Amino acid sequence: MDNKEKICLITGASSGIGYAIAKALGRDNHTLIVTARRKERMDGLAGKVVDIVAGDLTSHDFLDSLDSYVYDKYGRCDILFNCAGIQENGAIEEIDIDKMSRMVRLNVESTFRLTYRFLKRFKKQGSGHIVTISSVLGTKVRPTAGAYAGTKFAIEALSEALRMELAGTNIKITCIEPGLVMTELHKDWKIHPKISMGIHEPLAADDIVEAVRFILNQPEHVRIPKLMILPKDHII
Numbered sequence: 001m002d003n004k005e006k007i008c009l010i011t012g013a014s015s016g017i018g019y020a021i022a023k024a025l026g027r028d029n030h031t032l033i034v035t036a037r038r039k040e041r042m043d044g045l046a047g048k049v050v051d052i053v054a055g056d057l058t059s060h061d062f063l064d065s066l067d068s069y070v071y072d073k074y075g076r077c078d079i080l081f082n083c084a085g086i087q088e089n090g091a092i093e094e095i096d097i098d099k100m101s102r103m104v105r106l107n108v109e110s111t112f113r114l115t116y117r118f119l120k121r122f123k124k125q126g127s128g129h130i131v132t133i134s135s136v137l138g139t140k141v142r143p144t145a146g147a148y149a150g151t152k153f154a155i156e157a158l159s160e161a162l163r164m165e166l167a168g169t170n171i172k173i174t175c176i177e178p179g180l181v182m183t184e185l186h187k188d189w190k191i192h193p194k195i196s197m198g199i200h201e202p203l204a205a206d207d208i209v210e211a212v213r214f215i216l217n218q219p220e221h222v223r224i225p226k227l228m229i230l231p232k233d234h235i236i
């Protein structure tokens with residue numbers, strides 16, 4: 001990864017994709033501010049600076065304190081990684097509406113809110129990169145995944161609008177659109193999607209890290225607004 005030290009805020013850093021990104025960036029000696037609710041799951045992250053700020057991103061008080069925390073302590077931020085997310089599935093008429101609303105609050109509202117706050121900081125700073133983990137379901141819908149896909153479509157809309165609004169500036173916007181990745185996202189599902197979707201070799205979180213490396217290693221004039229990454233036997 002680009003050798004210049006970067007200051008990064010990573011959400012969802014206690015597990016799965018966010019954790020893998022934090023582990024890789026820590027190894028490369030970038031300064032990390034990591035956040036999720038489970039502090040103990042981030043304690044093992046190693047690097048030159050790994051600053052753990054535990055909290056719930058659906059709490060406005062907590063979320064709204066993050067940019068001041070980062071800027072008061074480090075004076076700048078180079079990359080915001082929006083990795084926190086949950087997935088609730090079910091046919092629309094059967095879905096647990098309270099769980100669905102919680103998912104909308106985290107996947108959509110928190111991502112919009114954090115992006116909004118860092119965007120203002122990046123504008124003042126004159127640079128920055130917002131990398132958001134969307135999904136292949138930010139580009140298509142499947143039965144029983146309408147609500148989750150809706151949250152990811154919203155993130156895609158946010159990112160595409162920002163790409164256009166920020167054209168010509170030094171602020172970069174990227175949406176990563178993974179297919180099935182083996183993480184804790186599906187740990188409570190009755191049937192794991194690798195079975196229901198017939199995916200024999202799902203992605204690993206480290207495959208997403210490779211995509212992140214590719215994105216961060218581009219020359220300054222190049223933009224990667226979207227990057228889809230799928231397992232080889234992914235069909236729908």
Ligand SMILES: NC(=O)c1ccc[n+]([C@@H]2O[C@H](COP(=O)([O-])OP(=O)(O)OC[C@H]3O[C@@H](n4cnc5c(N)ncnc54)[C@H](OP(=O)(O)O)[C@@H]3O)[C@@H](O)[C@H]2O)c1
Binds near residue numbers: 012016035056084087
């Ligand atoms: N795995 C896949 O197949 C897949 C595919 C496409 C896209 N994605 C997306 O990738 C992103 C990361 O998911 P993952 O697969 O890495 O799942 P994961 O292993 O379950 O990680 C989810 C992360 O989100 C954090 N989180 C959940 N609720 C939170 C809250 N209220 N406040 C703050 N943090 C919260 C969790 O931390 P705490 O529980 O400690 O708070 C955890 O660190 C999500 O946006 C997901 O939609 C995943």
